Amino acid sequence: MRLDKFLAESSIGRRKEVRIYIKEGKVKVNGQAVTEPAVEIEENSDVIEYLGKVVEYTGKVYYMFNKPAGCITAREDAVHKTVFDFFADLKMKGVFHVGRLDKDTEGLLLLTNDGAFEHKLMYPEKHVEKTYFFWALGSLSEEDKKQLEQGIYIGKDEMPTKPAKIQVENCGIYKDLKDETAAKELCKIDLNHYNQPVVSGYLTISEGRKHQVKRMLKAVGCYVVYLKRVSVGELLLDESLEKGQYRPLTEVEILNLLGQCE
Structure with a gap:
């Protein structure tokens, strides 16, 4: 195994980071300083040290x-709680993290050292779909849905979005739907609305532009008040996980995700 790969898969840093550590002389193999990231090592028998400590x-x-909503997708932040705080x-x-979710967006987020x-998963040409469940102020006509499905302009100097899929679940007046809408999730709705x-409904996209779902729905007159990612490719969020909880992906889930990228 290459030394840089060994260190990356041992949670020392991302591949590009550990290459720098190696070139700076911070890594030893069997007691000898090594400055070549591509050197081959035997992960089960060689002793690898980083800054004087043996790497497992x-x-x-x-x-x-x-x-959960309220935390940001980042490693650390001086003000806000981050997703990594849940993995202490x-x-x-x-x-x-693989991609990111906005601070107020909930749901499925993948993390890896691979x-x-x-x-x-993130390469645009792979077209891996991500599906989001939303509640929004506004309504969606058949023409609105057609625009979302065919591609829509969401910003100046931007290309139209790629074709999407839209499935409406509920529509009506808030006072008539508030019990069905889990009103606690719609905390942004006040008496004025x-x-x-x-x-x-559910919106499925195959891109990852900033605030894309919110901007797409805004382009057809809807203001998102609740957003949750429920799937990446065919991988569904495990609903047995409480907000803030995590679990390892199974081997089958990993293989299925990679298969969808081929």
């Missing part, structure tokens, strides 16, 4: 995380 090989890790009991230095896995139209 952990291998590749893949986590499914049910992100694990060694996560070399682990990173750069190739991240690249395959009591008689306003609301709509819920």
